[in-house]
Amino acid sequence: VLQLILDSIFPKKCVGCKKYGSYLCADCIKNIHQFELICPECGQPSNGGQTHLNCRQALGLDGLWSLGLYKPPLNQAIQKLKYKWIKEISGVLTNIIVEYWARYQPFLLGEITKSGGEDWVVVPVPLHKKRENWRGFNQSALLAKDLASKLGLKYGDLLIRTKNTKSQVTLSGSDRRQNMQGAFALKLNCQLKTANCLLLDDVWTTGSTIKECCLVLKQAGAKKVWALTLAS
Ligand SMILES: [Zn+2]
Numbered sequence: 001v002l003q004l005i006l007d008s009i010f011p012k013k014c015v016g017c018k019k020y021g022s023y024l025c026a027d028c029i030k031n032i033h034q035f036e037l038i039c040p041e042c043g044q045p046s047n048g049g050q051t052h053l054n055c056r057q058a059l060g061l062d063g064l065w066s067l068g069l070y071k072p073p074l075n076q077a078i079q080k081l082k083y084k085w086i087k088e089i090s091g092v093l094t095n096i097i098v099e100y101w102a103r104y105q106p107f108l109l110g111e112i113t114k115s116g117g118e119d120w121v122v123v124p125v126p127l128h129k130k131r132e133n134w135r136g137f138n139q140s141a142l143l144a145k146d147l148a149s150k151l152g153l154k155y156g157d158l159l160i161r162t163k164n165t166k167s168q169v170t171l172s173g174s175d176r177r178q179n180m181q182g183a184f185a186l187k188l189n190c191q192l193k194t195a196n197c198l199l200l201d202d203v204w205t206t207g208s209t210i211k212e213c214c215l216v217l218k219q220a221g222a223k224k225v226w227a228l229t230l231a232s
């Protein structure tokens, strides 16, 4: 009943075409561009998003899977999730991830299901406490929890942000990396000896944030670390 009342006061509207009825309509979902995936180290096309063999770094990412490009309607959906506190969009987006993941570039999904998913854990990129308190939630944690439950994988809030970094928006690539250095740490008592991690964030820009998180996870013993983002 409460949901019905809420729906009539705040009717759901598509973030793309503004049509009423859902947060993202079927037509707009079709416009979420599934493109060639890239290697997270060199940015060049790569099968399934795997890091090219000669791009591999000891403590670097094993690959990057991204749902689509950071343009309408995906960027609008992400902005609604982050700045308008419309948390329900998280469920809509993770449904699309699950559907598209099996359909396009399923290499990573194959890796996960090969082992029955037992040794995989979905890890959100954390916000700094101050930022999270201001926003009231961490959008990446919301997505990660949702995705883990839909895929039957473990969810692990394993990282903390120890540095309240400057906004990355105005920084260049190398400044971004420097800005992020030492920004994350592993939570106490976390053991990652045999774990593989799916590191979840909303957007991949230069990758400096996710790469810094990957470093911490691999230093703690994680075997494979893949980045998974809504947009890039
Ligand atoms: Zn629409």
Ligand SMILES: [Zn+2]
Pocket (backbone or CB within 6 Å): 039, 040, 041, 042, 043, 044, 051, 052, 055
């Ligand atoms: Zn490469």
